[in-house]
Amino acid sequence: MRRVPAAAVPVFAAVAGSVSVFAPGTSKAHIAYLIGFAAVVAAAWLGLRNISGPSLGAYRLVCAALSVWLTGDILYDILDRIAGPLGDVTPSDILWLSGYPLLVTGLVKLVRLRAPGRQRDGMLDAAALTTVVAWLFWQFLILPAAESQRLSLGMFVGAGYTFGDVMLFAATAILVFAPGSTRGPARYLVAALTLTLIGDISISLLPTLFPELSRSGQADRFDGLLLLANSFLAGAVVHRNAAKVAEPEDTQAQQRLHPVRVVFLGIALVVLPTVTGLHSFGTFVSRASLLISIAMLTSFVLVRFVFVVREQERIKAALAHQAEHDQLTGLANRAALRAELELELFRASGFGPVVYYMDLNGFKQINDRYGHAAGDLILVEFARRLTSTIRPADTAARLGGDEFVVLATGVDDEPGARMLAQRLRDLAEEPIQWNGETLHFGVSVGLAAWGPLDRPSADNLVAVADAAMYAEKVARKQALAALVEAPQTSVGSS
Template structure:
């Protein structure tokens, strides 16, 4: 049972549903249907038992919904056998209605696990569509029942079924709109939801059309839908619950079509004047206001997301990804602007000594840590108005006012960078060579200014190497 084929579950539902299609209402059909439904529920709970971790909760909710519907069927058979003539509603209706929120809760938890933190847009789109469908159900299914019949428990209980269908519709919309919502197991769940929703609607709005066909035949359709729900629980993608990558989200065509229908449906309903009474008009107005609010919230979220994306792109265009410092391109732009304005600035060109040895000995993670830590320390040494940039590799630039004492600033920078850097139980050390260049008439471009500071830096680095060689030379 650990490797139960997902396709075997709906196959069982199809086989056991055949008698219901061929001989609805017969004892054979009832026995086959009940046996098939019991098998589906047992297989669903076996899938729950085989699941582990966070996947168990949504599996249990879905299996619980199927169990609730099966219990309602068995209770109805028992009451009909013992009492007979149950009428339009019975105690079994309470169990059938309870299955809708249980199923919806299981599906919502499943979708949330598939796309954690990325369901806001899908939830709003699903709510918009559910508002339209709920309004249509209210106008054409619930209100007529209240108008044509005296208020009774049967009328009230019957009204709960359309609300359950609206809940399933909203859940199905989230399955479609959520990132990764069309993957294998979720496609199976969406197919089961679609079959259940259409069968319920068909049963609710077309009793006269089904008089000759036999309403009981639709039990086979619902049994197939329940088999698909149970089959999804055995799907490997459902059992591991691996979240969908963030880049998997795309604008699904159904989103545009569904939202377009949502925007047109309620105004079209108002124009037809089908709801030309106080309750109908007030309900329609409330739904239109709610839909408008949902769409405005959705629009605001889209605009803010675009603003954040543009801001992030603008930041990445001018900043180094690793350290967050100004990058080479923006540094040249700032220096060029300073030269054009005639600003007096002092460029400090820094190159790390010993960085390659850290990379080679401790790995690139340690190297990245050193670069980010150096960037942080350079920011602390900079004053308001100073510019700290990373040119690339282990080269940094600090631009200050020309009045700053170059030697004193170099000493501060060396002391800050040269302090130990604790990393993974090790104290990492790097030194830094610093070169300077002040703005002057000999520098006409930012390249000239940086090249001059770079040259001074290499002179200092050469001096460090010479002193190290002298320090280790043998005494003669």
């Protein structure tokens, strides 16, 4: 099916909504608005046919929000024609209010799809900023209206729209702060939410700031703005990359802290104390709401700070571990082994410490025949057997390839050293199963102790153990060669 260009939807809505801007309150403006809105909703539902995957459900909620808003407008017109001028509260308010949670739920689902398990920081930042905005709405919109009139259904409905705007602001903040791409359809969503907030707030403030304009029907000019906002929602649905809005960005982009995010959080921290200094709070309710908002904002910021500190500690610990350990096997690397050996030589006495240098027999043949995956399995399994055999005070290291070293500190004499060497050789007795194949390998072990040598350095001790291992490997190869040639010699001599 041919896709409608995303940019064409807001362009069409701007043309249809311009009638409301230049001729507010007229029947032509209202008809153009309804036709434009119906076309926008139809384009959104048709755009769903080009979307597949997990983001489809989220976009369905966006289309449902547009549909209930349009239904509310149509119902209002029908009731107005049947019953005449309507009051402050109508059945359409139920539909208009229900669109807010539908839209916010759809947007949150998109964020969860593109940042699975990584929404925490964005949610906390959005909650901090939303707390400030919610308090401003409460203090300067809801509370003055509640104090100037008795409790009524109309007052609660008006508060519901304000609460809906707070929900939209929270959704916008979450969409901006959460990891993932902010290009393509995401820009349409942010533009839609921003225009909706501007339109709703303007309509709410107009009767208070400019009552004469409200009475003359000038508020109808904002119908074009709201139509344009809804068209951006539909534009996000019909966008050719609509499904990609749920895909995360690269890892480096996810880890960067955007400067705008810092600016918004700074504004959130400054607004409450600034307003407190400039505005007097004469009622108990206004003072209580201020204290509650400050407590909530402080809690969000502190929790965010604790998570940041813990994440930094985790990263530092991970980097420190990587700097001292082999990534494949988890054993100590060459640098960590050298540091530990230097320390042991500084406090050495008697026979030890003892260095065991090991090289796997048959590893190259396994690697060449079965691939690196099989070779890595051999290395990881041998490292596991190694760590389960040595004592906690000993150090096991991988120098690279199939070369391993054990630094033993509790060996008191040569028989004990050779006994441990034999235990290390025995680690390769049991073969390893891999993809239905039985992998046999061995290990050659050479040792060098501090006591018998003339006070060696760390490098010298490792070199002596390496040489002893190499001698054992050569002797093993010679023994195998002699074993192969033995039957041929006996046949020839007979």
